[in-house]
Amino acid sequence: MKIEIATVMENKLIASNLWKMKMTAPDVAEQYKGAGQFIQILVQSSWESPLRRPMSIAAVDGDEIAIIYKVFGRMTQILTELKAGTALDILGPLGNTFRWDDNEFTAVLVGGGVGLAPVLNMYGECTAAGQEAVLVLGARTSVEHFIDHKPQNNVFLATDDGTTGIAGTVIPAIVKSLENTSKPEILACGPEPMLKAVQEFAAAHQIPAQISVESYMGCGVGICQGCVVKRVNGNVAEHSYHEKYSLVCIDGPVYQSKDVIIG
Amino acid sequence: MKIEIATVMENKLIASNLWKMKMTAPDVAEQYKGAGQFIQILVQSSWESPLRRPMSIAAVDGDEIAIIYKVFGRMTQILTELKAGTALDILGPLGNTFRWDDNEFTAVLVGGGVGLAPVLNMYGECTAAGQEAVLVLGARTSVEHFIDHKPQNNVFLATDDGTTGIAGTVIPAIVKSLENTSKPEILACGPEPMLKAVQEFAAAHQIPAQISVESYMGCGVGICQGCVVKRVNGNVAEHSYHEKYSLVCIDGPVYQSKDVIIG
Amino acid sequence: MADLRIKIGSVDFKNPIFVASGTYGYGTEVSELADITVLGAIVTKSVTRYPREGNPPPRIVETPSGMLNSIGLANIGVEAYIKKMIPLYEELKTPIIMNIAGSTDDEYCEVLELTELVSSNIVGYEINISCPNVNAGGMEFGVDCDLTEQLTTRLRKLTDRLLIMKLSPNVTDIAAIGVAAEKGGADALSAINTLVGMSINTTNKKSNIHYGYGGLSGPAIKPVGLACVHKIYQAVDIPLIGIGGITSADDVLEYVLAGAAAVEVGTANYRDPNIGTSIIVELDTLLDQNDIGSVPEFVGKVELGS
Amino acid sequence: MADLRIKIGSVDFKNPIFVASGTYGYGTEVSELADITVLGAIVTKSVTRYPREGNPPPRIVETPSGMLNSIGLANIGVEAYIKKMIPLYEELKTPIIMNIAGSTDDEYCEVLELTELVSSNIVGYEINISCPNVNAGGMEFGVDCDLTEQLTTRLRKLTDRLLIMKLSPNVTDIAAIGVAAEKGGADALSAINTLVGMSINTTNKKSNIHYGYGGLSGPAIKPVGLACVHKIYQAVDIPLIGIGGITSADDVLEYVLAGAAAVEVGTANYRDPNIGTSIIVELDTLLDQNDIGSVPEFVGKVELGS
Numbered sequence A, B: 001m002k003i004e005i006a007t008v009m010e011n012k013l014i015a016s017n018l019w020k021m022k023m024t025a026p027d028v029a030e031q032y033k034g035a036g037q038f039i040q041i042l043v044q045s046s047w048e049s050p051l052r053r054p055m056s057i058a059a060v061d062g063d064e065i066a067i068i069y070k071v072f073g074r075m076t077q078i079l080t081e082l083k084a085g086t087a088l089d090i091l092g093p094l095g096n097t098f099r100w101d102d103n104e105f106t107a108v109l110v111g112g113g114v115g116l117a118p119v120l121n122m123y124g125e126c127t128a129a130g131q132e133a134v135l136v137l138g139a140r141t142s143v144e145h146f147i148d149h150k151p152q153n154n155v156f157l158a159t160d161d162g163t164t165g166i167a168g169t170v171i172p173a174i175v176k177s178l179e180n181t182s183k184p185e186i187l188a189c190g191p192e193p194m195l196k197a198v199q200e201f202a203a204a205h206q207i208p209a210q211i212s213v214e215s216y217m218g219c220g221v222g223i224c225q226g227c228v229v230k231r232v233n234g235n236v237a238e239h240s241y242h243e244k245y246s247l248v249c250i251d252g253p254v255y256q257s258k259d260v261i262i263g
Numbered sequence C, D: 001m002a003d004l005r006i007k008i009g010s011v012d013f014k015n016p017i018f019v020a021s022g023t024y025g026y027g028t029e030v031s032e033l034a035d036i037t038v039l040g041a042i043v044t045k046s047v048t049r050y051p052r053e054g055n056p057p058p059r060i061v062e063t064p065s066g067m068l069n070s071i072g073l074a075n076i077g078v079e080a081y082i083k084k085m086i087p088l089y090e091e092l093k094t095p096i097i098m099n100i101a102g103s104t105d106d107e108y109c110e111v112l113e114l115t116e117l118v119s120s121n122i123v124g125y126e127i128n129i130s131c132p133n134v135n136a137g138g139m140e141f142g143v144d145c146d147l148t149e150q151l152t153t154r155l156r157k158l159t160d161r162l163l164i165m166k167l168s169p170n171v172t173d174i175a176a177i178g179v180a181a182e183k184g185g186a187d188a189l190s191a192i193n194t195l196v197g198m199s200i201n202t203t204n205k206k207s208n209i210h211y212g213y214g215g216l217s218g219p220a221i222k223p224v225g226l227a228c229v230h231k232i233y234q235a236v237d238i239p240l241i242g243i244g245g246i247t248s249a250d251d252v253l254e255y256v257l258a259g260a261a262a263v264e265v266g267t268a269n270y271r272d273p274n275i276g277t278s279i280i281v282e283l284d285t286l287l288d289q290n291d292i293g294s295v296p297e298f299v300g301k302v303e304l305g306s
């Protein structure tokens, strides 16, 4: 965990309203532990927006880290305007990672929208390690996708409007992807409705699942108690001082799907 | 009076901490009435700084207007970063002008710091109209000046530290400039201590004087009542609704020196 | 096109976007810059019984996302208002709400009575009770339930026009003051006036406002304004006018959801005197996008977790 | 090098820059990011008699130059504080001020008594009185002079350590509450806690804070904090700790000029947990530049126009 002045190396639109930014950040890259971790970006120095913005790490390559982001409001808008060479104040790496069991299993990686980054990151890590993985990405329509639907390569796309890949939410695509999969474990990140659907699906089919959840963050480091998610059970984590809520910034963002209540 | 989106044409450092910006602003240029008038600049769209910033018009040339500004705080800092081609939201022209009597007289134009713009503007207008004028500019030290001390051309510089021109405040320089001057009238703009000294000098020597004063402005157009200066006498101006205070944005910024109390 | 019309008491307004007292002069100053005829209403600068000089400068200063002011109620006095302003309003299509200030009950009453004597197209009075009451040792009218109710009761008897009491946020329980004004017979309440604040120049060690304290306004206070409106909405049955930090149609919807039937735009006018008009256009689009036919169906409809 | 040392009551602090309760956890969370040993003091998160879960999310939201929070006093409870935290503080050089919250006088007293039973290097207690008093129908302690004085008097009897009452700005007359706390025997007062505010998501019509209202903090409230400190300074003789919107050494000097002997940095820690340390360095330079030898000569020295 460090505050570091990173340097933007590349910042470009990769799909409808979706941007990818690469930056050199040696300290953060060095401390990085795996997919699921995130950074807190100080988008601009003015105190009009006092808080940093959390962004998952989408890839780490040597000294360089990448994020993939969607424009939501003013800070993500300003992010799109940053040119290569710009200094960017970041804090990270923060949070936990998707867990990687040594047992044989197939990682079913499910992502959509602002949740693409950790999922693509995990896909990269699986591929690099020779771990079997299938990728399932959801979007509303085809222009929001930036890779191709290739079931033969274990890449399944879903679109709400059916313009690319499998029509519907990610669930039918997950079902499809599971056809040739043994010992699947779902690792998912995305908007709340998607996570909820994945949670229900995993529970109904008794498939183990890890989900990376989002919450509004004040500090990212455990000193504001702002970022809680509700737990199902009472496994007290040190950081949240209580049984009902967990601090997403330290205990998360990745949880066993069965342990948390979304929304 | 109009809100206009001007286009920055040039923006450069002309002396220590002093910048000049030219912008095309056809509507403001068209309505412009003379030296002394100012514009209200919306430096950035964020509401962190809700108020526009007042800047005197330093020159008008066809569709183009110029300002000369000093960096004081955040908004003037941001101004220095604007490149040619940037759109800039301005409101103007505002306020009154130095009065131009038809009688024969010599305009003794006294300026310093943030007060250079209207004085240089007035100097240009005098020169263009064949009106006799001498220019007296004060600064702390030579690097703050960007023109030369040429008494033979009626340009007198003063520096507090004596590094250029006449040593001391503008007063000794004014005294010098008056040596060969008939029927002088002082027209001054600058920091408060300078205006006060000019006021006292003009009163003591019974030289008529007009001064352009500054005050903290909310709106620039008479709807906030924030920008008052204290009057000496009770000549009620319509805009200020009272005898004691005058609205600088409408009744001013130019006053007869004897009518207002500075600081 | 959404239906922007609203009603407060028995008065119809063509839309819920008003401009706030003290931030639009007497309403006519900026007609060169703004299409003032489009506004729901113009609330004019506080008028007192006699002309007031106001406070010495500095009177204003910017603060983070806001500003402080201490104008000191500089105004022409009610007699000049009647003689010079009211005739101008005859030609205006925009409804005028006259804001009144005073330092005793009598003073407020006299201003209102004098105005009632002449024919005018003023549609209502907004009463600025964030003023020191000289008969109560300088305590502000607006911080005390009894003072507020008494003043409202007296004013109520003097007019059939819309009577709007404008509440101060500098109190422990703004809803209680609202209830007192309602009991006194107010048709509506507006909230909030400015928060007491201070700003200091550390270089010369002087206050940036001549007399020390000023009133804080602008986006910085929007959360406080929203909470106040929501609290008052729970406590009274009369309509509310939301004020504080409004710069966009989205801000207007926030206030409406919190409980406001209409809003007043203040500080934002200093940046752009035409911002009220822009917000009206923006609001129309926003309501259409959200499939909302009219503003009233929205009032107070914020959902809280339980 | 300016002399940054200050004294509050009988306690010496190496500088006047503290971190505010609830914005620095229990003080040890960010030792990887910040040089916490440099801080004047760490005020720890409000501790209650029993552990508290806190409120459901969403608990925080950004607002213009500020943020709202409604954490709901989530904390480990005094017993765990004594068992787990106090031993950690033994190794720290930074003075710890323990912030205490409660819902009855008894609860505050019990927390303090239990803490007094163990040896610790806690230098003082800051009492968060912006809490609903269940014995007074849910009215907050901090809005009532009598409740404040009674609570202070009881706590005063239980400790010789520094007793700091932390005042709420959501009152008509904060100076009167300050006077009550002084009468009760407080060594010092800190101000301000957060302002009540609200924020609404107009798309889903939900409050951005689960239970509706939250506490407003950050630069937006700095003018309010300064005015409160200045008002209290006029009314009491005990030292004040200024809080609200501090992000720079210049902000610190504003508070000092308004009357604060020390300050607490809050929301700014979320952006940079090391900001307190940066401010200390900056303050040193600023005092040297202004030829000011030490902070105390500056306290309350703002000049107002007259």
Ligand SMILES: Cc1cc2nc3c(=O)[nH]c(=O)nc-3n(C[C@H](O)[C@H](O)[C@H](O)COP(=O)(O)OP(=O)(O)OC[C@H]3O[C@@H](n4cnc5c(N)ncnc54)[C@H](O)[C@@H]3O)c2cc1C
Pocket: A038, A051, A052, A053, A054, A055, A056, A057, A067, A068, A069, A070, A071, A072, A073, A074, A075, A076, A077, A113, A114, A115, A116, A117, A118, A213, A214, A215, A216, A217, A218, A253, D062
């Ligand atoms: C652990 C984590 C990882 C994330 N990873 C990514 C990512 O890889 N790519 C991506 O596009 N987005 C990601 N997000 C979401 C991203 O942080 C928000 O979209 C961003 O903060 C919006 O900022 P804004 O100023 O543009 O929008 P705003 O106008 O401020 O708000 C728009 C919405 O963004 C969210 N938001 C705003 N501020 C915060 C904050 N401080 N903390 C959390 N949410 C906030 C709120 O839900 C809000 O409704 C992540 C969020 C979390 C918590």
Ligand SMILES: Cc1cc2nc3c(=O)[nH]c(=O)nc-3n(C[C@H](O)[C@H](O)[C@H](O)COP(=O)(O)OP(=O)(O)OC[C@H]3O[C@@H](n4cnc5c(N)ncnc54)[C@H](O)[C@@H]3O)c2cc1C
Pocket: B038, B051, B052, B053, B054, B055, B056, B057, B067, B068, B069, B070, B071, B072, B073, B074, B075, B076, B077, B113, B114, B115, B116, B117, B118, B213, B214, B215, B216, B217, B218, B253, C062
């Ligand atoms: C009629 C008039 C004409 C002016 N002409 C010029 C000019 O030609 N060149 C020039 O360099 N400066 C001029 N100024 C001063 C200029 O407006 C300020 O320097 C500028 O606003 C500073 O903004 P900032 O954000 O950089 O500084 P800030 O950090 O905001 O403040 C620094 C100082 O600037 C002044 N200031 C800030 N905001 C305002 C405001 N809204 N109105 C008035 N003063 C303010 C205050 O005195 C303040 O102490 C003029 C001022 C007036 C009133």
Ligand SMILES: Cc1cc2nc3c(=O)[nH]c(=O)nc-3n(C[C@H](O)[C@H](O)[C@H](O)COP(=O)(O)O)c2cc1C
Pocket: B218, B224, B226, C020, C021, C022, C023, C045, C046, C069, C071, C073, C099, C128, C166, C192, C193, C194, C216, C217, C218, C219, C221, C243, C244, C245, C246, C264, C265, C266, C267, C268
């Ligand atoms: C410079 C200034 C002058 C004001 N004068 C008055 C006034 O005369 N009477 C009044 O009732 N309110 C007055 N107000 C308060 C506003 O009407 C409004 O309640 C407040 O500014 C909050 O709204 P805003 O945040 O949109 O500005 C004034 C506000 C400002 C900024």
Ligand SMILES: Cc1cc2nc3c(=O)[nH]c(=O)nc-3n(C[C@H](O)[C@H](O)[C@H](O)COP(=O)(O)O)c2cc1C
Pocket: A218, A224, A226, D020, D021, D022, D023, D045, D046, D069, D071, D073, D099, D128, D166, D192, D193, D194, D216, D217, D218, D219, D221, D243, D244, D245, D246, D264, D265, D266, D267, D268
């Ligand atoms: C998320 C958050 C939690 C807080 N928790 C507490 C608390 O537990 N006890 C307390 O006395 N004050 C609490 N505060 C108030 C701060 O200590 C401080 O008074 C306030 O935030 C104003 O300072 P600032 O503007 O610098 O943040 C909290 C503030 C924030 C933002």
Ligand code: FES
Pocket: A216, A217, A218, A219, A220, A221, A222, A223, A224, A225, A226, A227, A247, A248, A249, A250
């Ligand atoms: S974001 Fe502050 S505790 Fe998690």
Ligand code: FES
Pocket: B216, B217, B218, B219, B220, B221, B222, B223, B224, B225, B226, B227, B247, B248, B249, B250
């Ligand atoms: S600046 Fe608003 S009245 Fe002059």
